[in-house]
Amino acid sequence: MQKFAVVTTKSFGDFVIAHAALHSVEAGARDRVRLIACSHVRDLGAILPDDVRVTFLALRDERVPALFDIRKRGITRALESALWLRRALGRLPREPGETLAFEGLGMRERLIAAHWSVVAMRRTRNIYETYARFLTDRRIPNREVKVPRSKGPARTVGVFPESRLAAKTLNAATVSTIVEEAARAGLEPRLFVLDGDLAATPASVEVIRVPRNFQSLAQAIVSVDCMVSADSLPAHLGEYLAKPVFVAAAYENEYWLPGGCYLDGRWGLFSDVEAFRMSLGTFLAESAAIRGA
Numbered sequence: 001m002q003k004f005a006v007v008t009t010k011s012f013g014d015f016v017i018a019h020a021a022l023h024s025v026e027a028g029a030r031d032r033v034r035l036i037a038c039s040h041v042r043d044l045g046a047i048l049p050d051d052v053r054v055t056f057l058a059l060r061d062e063r064v065p066a067l068f069d070i071r072k073r074g075i076t077r078a079l080e081s082a083l084w085l086r087r088a089l090g091r092l093p094r095e096p097g098e099t100l101a102f103e104g105l106g107m108r109e110r111l112i113a114a115h116w117s118v119v120a121m122r123r124t125r126n127i128y129e130t131y132a133r134f135l136t137d138r139r140i141p142n143r144e145v146k147v148p149r150s151k152g153p154a155r156t157v158g159v160f161p162e163s164r165l166a167a168k169t170l171n172a173a174t175v176s177t178i179v180e181e182a183a184r185a186g187l188e189p190r191l192f193v194l195d196g197d198l199a200a201t202p203a204s205v206e207v208i209r210v211p212r213n214f215q216s217l218a219q220a221i222v223s224v225d226c227m228v229s230a231d232s233l234p235a236h237l238g239e240y241l242a243k244p245v246f247v248a249a250a251y252e253n254e255y256w257l258p259g260g261c262y263l264d265g266r267w268g269l270f271s272d273v274e275a276f277r278m279s280l281g282t283f284l285a286e287s288a289a290i291r292g293a
Contacts, residue, residue: 003098004119004138005055007036007109009085010068011164013256015041016236018103021131022052023240026141033140036092036100038065038085044214048240057088067108082111090114103130128259147260148242154287157182158224158243159191161201163232168250170230172200174270177277178228178248179205185284192220226287228280235261246283248276 008018015037022035034053037045040062045054059065066073066081073081089100089112102109105120121134128145135142159178161170170178175191179202182189191205195212210216221227221237226244229235231253238245239258247257247267254262261267266283268276 001032001097002138003032003034003095004101004140005034005036005095005098006101006103007089008103009036009038009057009065009112011064011233012041012044013233013236014103015044016048016233016240017127018131019045019048019052019054020145020236020240021128021135021142023049024132024142024145025135026143027051029141033135034095036089040064047214047218055092057085057092060084067112082108085112086114089116101134103127123255126254126259126262127256128262145259147263148239148244154225155188156224156226157187157189157284157287158221158227158238159189160220160227160229160232160234160238161191162194162197162234163230165232168231169200170248170270172202173273174248174276175200175205176202177270177273178280181277181281181284184281185288187225187284187288190224226283228283231256244283244287246280248280 006018006022008014018035022033025033030053034055036055039056039058042056065085066077067085070078100113100116100118101121102118103121105118121130124130124133132142132145159175161175163169179189190208191201192208192210193201194210201207210220217234218237218241221234221241221243227238228246228248229238231247231249235245235247236258239260245258245261245266247261248270249267252269257267268279270276
């Protein structure tokens with residue numbers, strides 16, 4: 001029976017997406033699929049469910065491999081990391097009938113795949129849908145991803161304004177809009193910022209500083225009933241932890257939205273202030289209505 005090793009060597013968000021997708025595989029089929037990732041995401045993996053088989057490749061430094069961060073690290077470092085990844089995957093013990101699977105199969109992925117047989121996932125309209133289609137097409141039983149709903153009284157909304165990409169980070173005006181709409185819906189906003197980051201937050205809003213580790217980020221997410229996030233890791237992690245999420249996006253890119261945000265349209269462009277306020281207000285009002293039910 002054919003087996004697959006899904007490779008994700010990029011950012012933390014990519015790892016959460018892949019992990020969530022393989023978490024959906026039925027228990028009886030989990031021996032047919034595993035996840036291969038680099039060690040820079042090991043600490044993140046430690047807070048996720050333990051029912052996904054993960055093989056970590058030990059990096060020389062705990063950063064995204066330079067091959068996938070060429071703009072910051074340069075072409076020389078990128079080539080060095082490409083050769084390292086190729087050797088690491090080439091030396092990795094293979095299970096009988098195992099094929100490498102990539103969400104996207106470009107020149108970089110083909111380079112590092114070494115002598116493995118490889119397969120590319122057929123891209124759909126959303127990344128979570130792409131993974132689900134891949135598993136279904138290979139007859140790997142998987143559960144339909146459920147859209148997180150509020151399970152109890154919704155009193156608080158967490159606001160996570162930061163992103164690894166500066167263009168996606170929420171500005172002070174957008175944070176103010178979120179806080180205003182939360183108050184209008186009768187929800188208490190809690191603004192979380194990681195230690196060391198200088199988010200543009202309104203002076204009138206109290207900032208909750210979060211230690212810079214994944215355990216603390218997860219605890220912050222769990223502490224609220226729903227959340228509004230920039231288009232970054234907290235959005236995907238929040239939905240994986242079963243929190244209703246609204247994404248405040250810098251530009252249209254439905255493919256990379258959390259599955260529930262994509263299916264329910266729970267996102268908006270913060271540059272389009274009026275439309276953003278309307279869609280956000282609907283999300284928060286629905287959370288408040290659940291509280292009052």
